[in-house]
Amino acid sequence: MSAASGSRTDLIGACITVLEQNWRGRYTVPASGLYPHQWSWDSAFIAIGLRHVSPRRAQQELESLFSAQWADGRLPHIVFDAGRNDDYSPGADFWRSADSASTPPFPTSGIIQPPNHAWATWLVHLADPDESARRGFLERAYPRLLAWHEYLSTRRTSPSGLIVLRHPWESGTDNSPFWDAPLAAVDDTTDGDIPRPDLIHADPSERPSNAEYGRYLSLVVRYRDGGWIDDDEFPFRLEDPLATALLARSELVLHEIAREIGQGSPHLERAHTATAALETLWDEDLGCYIARDLVGGGLQRYRTVAGLAPLILPSLTRRAELLATLRGDAFALGRAVMVPSHDLTAATFHPSRYWRGPSWFNMAWLIAVALEEGGDLDEARALGAEMGRAALASDFAEYVDPHTGAAHGTRRFSWTAALALDRVCG
Numbered sequence: 001m002s003a004a005s006g007s008r009t010d011l012i013g014a015c016i017t018v019l020e021q022n023w024r025g026r027y028t029v030p031a032s033g034l035y036p037h038q039w040s041w042d043s044a045f046i047a048i049g050l051r052h053v054s055p056r057r058a059q060q061e062l063e064s065l066f067s068a069q070w071a072d073g074r075l076p077h078i079v080f081d082a083g084r085n086d087d088y089s090p091g092a093d094f095w096r097s098a099d100s101a102s103t104p105p106f107p108t109s110g111i112i113q114p115p116n117h118a119w120a121t122w123l124v125h126l127a128d129p130d131e132s133a134r135r136g137f138l139e140r141a142y143p144r145l146l147a148w149h150e151y152l153s154t155r156r157t158s159p160s161g162l163i164v165l166r167h168p169w170e171s172g173t174d175n176s177p178f179w180d181a182p183l184a185a186v187d188d189t190t191d192g193d194i195p196r197p198d199l200i201h202a203d204p205s206e207r208p209s210n211a212e213y214g215r216y217l218s219l220v221v222r223y224r225d226g227g228w229i230d231d232d233e234f235p236f237r238l239e240d241p242l243a244t245a246l247l248a249r250s251e252l253v254l255h256e257i258a259r260e261i262g263q264g265s266p267h268l269e270r271a272h273t274a275t276a277a278l279e280t281l282w283d284e285d286l287g288c289y290i291a292r293d294l295v296g297g298g299l300q301r302y303r304t305v306a307g308l309a310p311l312i313l314p315s316l317t318r319r320a321e322l323l324a325t326l327r328g329d330a331f332a333l334g335r336a337v338m339v340p341s342h343d344l345t346a347a348t349f350h351p352s353r354y355w356r357g358p359s360w361f362n363m364a365w366l367i368a369v370a371l372e373e374g375g376d377l378d379e380a381r382a383l384g385a386e387m388g389r390a391a392l393a394s395d396f397a398e399y400v401d402p403h404t405g406a407a408h409g410t411r412r413f414s415w416t417a418a419l420a421l422d423r424v425c426g
């Protein structure tokens, strides 16, 4: 066996071990210490890797999330494991989802995460169409996904068709500079100490600050006590390019799913609307998409990897401009380790603070897929190989320093393993 195939085998084996260790019988936790429950967009990314190991388990991963869907169609960002109540804050008692008539019979959070689920569902189906057909996977998933997208389209999009987030956690890129000014304008109404079990498992200097946590919690209280109503009075409402790009991509995929199971489809039109709406977030000077604050009215003019995410849309007209930004000094494709989460040249860049600079494997995966589908095969392969190397060298870190590849955050992180596995399995 050559050295190259030996290391490929090692990588595959190590990825599978992480996924095995974090499997909880129906779903996979992102990390056994820091994140002991099921997370929404994590599960979709994890299923994309799991399909190479067990298509059936990948289906269960998504189905267990779907079983936590609220009556209004939202997929909650966390589904709690009651046995780990004190190990993550805010826990189930804080969200009090059982007080809402709209919720499933077990505890969840009440906010959402970016909609990558339909895309994951389709990829899982394609991994083993026979097993999928035998279990009626698509037939059962489609109504869930339809209700989820219905919720997003009717309750969570601005008139132009962009997804509106009501909490930084909804972005999945929690302390990105996009949210700095809008979050600072939110009143911190929390009193007393805020429990931070997360700081046992990750370096406090890398995680969001207590001041940010105070505002995170006060937003949850406000949304919760208002009955989870998506009104326009809410103090944090932002249009986000990453969630909107994933919605558009997922609508394209829902069209495929609908066709496969013989249903009519409103999805192409919705994909088109969301893609067209992204143009209102284009920043010519920065060469990428940005976020817009609907409360304070300001454009959040930062280069972040979220602003490159529309590359995943096949019909995007800005592809060449976005690729120039990706290859330039801000993101240094091919020179940085994977893709930094924030502009390497910005004053706000930090190499180890969570979503303010470090490279994350899920974002690298999105960019690698976009490069591959657009025909930039050498760059796609190189980025995929870099993901594998960085995953193994960092013990499957949550995020890595884009200059050195040094590990940060928690280790043995599930989507790091799943997405490195997906790239190596092709």
Ligand code: 9WN
Pocket (backbone or CB within 6 Å): 030, 035, 039, 041, 042, 077, 169, 171, 172, 173, 174, 198
């Ligand atoms: C809050 C689980 C989640 C990811 C997010 C990531 C981080 C949670 C936290 O971990 O967020 O949802 O406690 O920081 O930012 O993208 O889904 O892995």
